[in-house]
Amino acid sequence: MPPLRSKSRLDFLRCFQIKKKICMHHVFDLWEPKPRLFYSFRSPNSPSLASILHDVKELKSLHQIHANVITSGLQQNVFLSNRLLNACFSCDDSTTAEEIFRRMTYKNVVSWTIMVNGYWKHGCPFNSVNAFREMVSAGVLPNLVTIASVLPACCDLGLPKAGRSVHSYMIVRGYRANVYVDTAILDMYMKGGSLVDALKVFDSMSERNVVSWNAMINGYVQVGDLHGAMKLFKKMKHTGMSIDHFTMSILLRICAEMGCLIQGTLIHAHVIKYGFEKSSHVATLLMDMYGKCGNVEDASQVFDLSPCKDAVSWSTILSIFANLGNGHKAVELFDEMMAAGLPFDSVSLMEYLSLCSRLGALSQGKCLHGLMTKIGLETDTPVGTALIDMYAKCGNLSSARSFFNQMNIKDVICWNAMITGCGTNGCGDEAVGLFWKMNSLGFQPNNSTFLSILSACSHAGLVKHGFQIFEHMTDETTLVPDMQHFACLIDLLARAGHLHAAYQLVKSLSLEQDVGVLGALLGACKIYGEIAIGAEIARKFFELDLSDAGCYVLLSNWYAGLKDWNRVEMVQDLLRLKGLKKEPGCSMIDIGGSFHTFVFEDT
Template identity: 35%
Template sequence: MYSVNGDLGSSRTLFDLSYNRDTVSWNTMIMGYAHGDKPEEAFQLFGKMVSDDYGGSPNQITMVALLCACSKLKRMDLGKWVHDYINICKFNINLILRTAIVDMYAKCGCLNTARRIFDEIPDKNVVSWNVMISGYVRGGYPSEAMASFAEMQASGVRPNGTTMLILFSVCAQLRDLNLAQRAFDYVHKNMIKFSLNLQNASIDMYAKCGDIEAARVVFNEMPEKDRISWTSMITGYVKFSQFDEALSLFREMQVANVKPDEVTLVSLLSLSAEMGAMELGRWIHVFMDRNSVKPGVCLNTALISMYSKCGVVEQAIEVFNKMPVKNSHSWTAIISGLAINGRAEQALSLFEDMRREGVKPDEITFVAILTACTHAGLVNEGHRYFRSMTKSYGIEPKVEHYACMVDLLGRAGLLREARDIIEVMPMEPSASVLGSLLSSCRILGNVEMGEELINKYFGDSSEAYVNLSNLYAEAERWGDVERVREVMKGLGRRERMAGGSLLEVNGGVHEFLCGKIQP
């Protein structure tokens, strides 16, 4: 009873005091550990089981429990040992045990072996198919998961609610709205119970597939909502930059007396950071303190990012310094925050602290470091850090890193070096890379290089004419500006859409566009 209720301590005490331990009691304890927080204890107990004078004999259920422990521990070596033990002891490998073996290999990342054993199962049921399809989804192979789903239907096995949960996840991975709609319709046409879990998954699926309106329809029609429902919908709005809707829904969530969890708060802090809404961010921080929310690494990192992007870097530093546990994302967040707020020397110093702590930087960390070098004009340091990416950490520079280097060299007036970087890039230069060098050409009055870049990379596009016009205007070559504009008119090219921004004013978020204000 205690083991079933999760009280393994009390259960173990009674178990150890018992002198009449049969196979059922051993299996109950081993299964409790396998599904609990100490799966390694399942193997220690199994060792006692096979050597105990009063013990029972291991059976298929014992093996299923051990395979479950291997899955939780991600220990392929132990899993193979259990599989070999099953064969050596000549257990009757029934459907449940075969499925558990497939599940173990899939969760330990050995999908080929999992599929081979799965294909050998003569009487596959819906659980077997779900395990295999889920393994493909977990391993990042959504296309294989869909192919297996089609095989499942062709074999005559009817999908259940768990199958559809997995399928919704596949649609979300593929970002395939058409497939998502078909999966959603399949649930209703085949009278599969549209459980709360399925409803929550459909919100997430529609949002990730780009149809936030469909996600909201599902949300509105839910007779019962839990914290996951609210969080999924708010997160969807944040990802779509629909900040007003996200805030409005969060207020509704509070009225409904549903307490936000860490995922909700991370989404809201992300929203605050994107909008520069300091008051909202501070309110969330106060909410956490008043409700005794103990922030984990992810939530603290979100606080650092929010304060940094809102320009309150001292508060970001305070949060960082108080963190009992830090990971690479935490270090990157504070380094990036210092860099974008013009505190390059401090950012580089923290990066060295990060290395001394043995925390390995990732590609985002190096974007932050190169940004710091750019703001401080540290050309030599920028070159050194750029080279160390590959040499010291095996990180291949991406377009963002090349953009930082081009910006660094351009701002330092080293236009030819910046152009050389673009010439040797292993990928096509992005708009940010070219725009950075063009901006430097305008500022430094190097019209010739600017013309070369535009002619080479922009061709006869509208962007080419806009960039040429801006280049000539900066150099006060008004005749050339007029000539370019006349050419644009003759070609029927439209002007670009007016710019705008979101600002927090008196607690409310407003969109400011060129020529008007949108509340």
């Protein structure tokens, strides 16, 4: 095989002129100053093709070099072919990589490793595992890099047995693993849910780096052992191991899930100590942690001090204010965000539309609708669905209906949103009509569709239509009704005054422990004056260990309606004894872009 050598520009021109398959515009490309890659060939000390391939980032340049390799008769140079394979995966051209690999007469361990690793990194874990299997079958001994590449591919496929087989292969073949391979094995066992095996690997590691510790801490989080994760972090600190922003991210998620404000504040101190507060990702997790711990002041302070506010950080702080009942501040921040000219994509638009839905912020939702049109996302079905949901939840059903009718592409979720919107706005007949129209157009309703339409029938008192639709679900589809569907049926009967039928259905389905179903029945008994069934349900309430203040308030109101003041006082005493307090109800109204809040106490 002739040695790989540099070529002058004249040599390149001759190659392209001789081979008629190569287009002439490739020849002229060599004379342009823009592709510096080829311009470097003019120098007497020009790099080799293999060196140039290392820096290739554009597909056009890659194909030009590939053409030159073929015309130069160097396609069987394994070193150069391996560089070509690497360059193909770097340019997201796995098809060309497969073609080059298939035509290679000699493939070494590096060739196979590039394919295994390249497939995995480009989202083809099945091809990665298959390439590893073919490699072993061909008698090529994998190296540690190959093994470290195939293990995560096994995880992505959900094949823990395949991962264990690779680990066994290592042990049988006598590989001496390094920290990177050990971490990959550890991560494989954790993602497979095997904490015991992962812990064995971790304890046996002669060397650990920050990635190993992070993988083990995150593994504890994945199996729900948050206390174990915090304990391991303390052990990590005692060893003097350096901490990176991934460590901080994991710990902040733990504190958020546990609602542990004190521990979260300590982690915040570590964030400042190690200089991670400038990371927008860490700042967002800090805000989320404080928000889930109910500390809106510190969450707001982190947001104000954050040097880089992206769409995720804005969405997080807005959600915190909305979830903690500070709708005014959420709307003010929303207006600030719009004035800042933040770039929007489909995901951020859906998040902000959802936020407007929760706040009832119709004016802000309309601004987002205008922005959708401006940036060309009005035809995006998921975004359009979020817009329909926003209009419906803000009480503007006509705008929701108008946008729904003009949508060219609708999916089941979009139909569900419109049916739900009609139901919540008291248009039960229209919701029923939409349901049957959806079926006639060939859309297959899912469980959410039936929940939405049964709820709409319940609120509108359409008992006959509700049972008709329920029979359609059981007889005409493969869907199996769950307890939520039956709860909708019970609510449908109760709201229509069929309390005896509703209560019989509760008993037949063993729903006598379901607080939500019993509460709906008790409320209906109060409305229709059904004392016998109401008294029986009230007794069942006393038998349950309730932790919801609303249930005790409902029970108190029931006894107050019967003028049984002794029992009213007993329920109130129970409420105080358990330290429960019903949160005051809150109504918000948007008048001319200005929000007004009305709060009242329930008794």
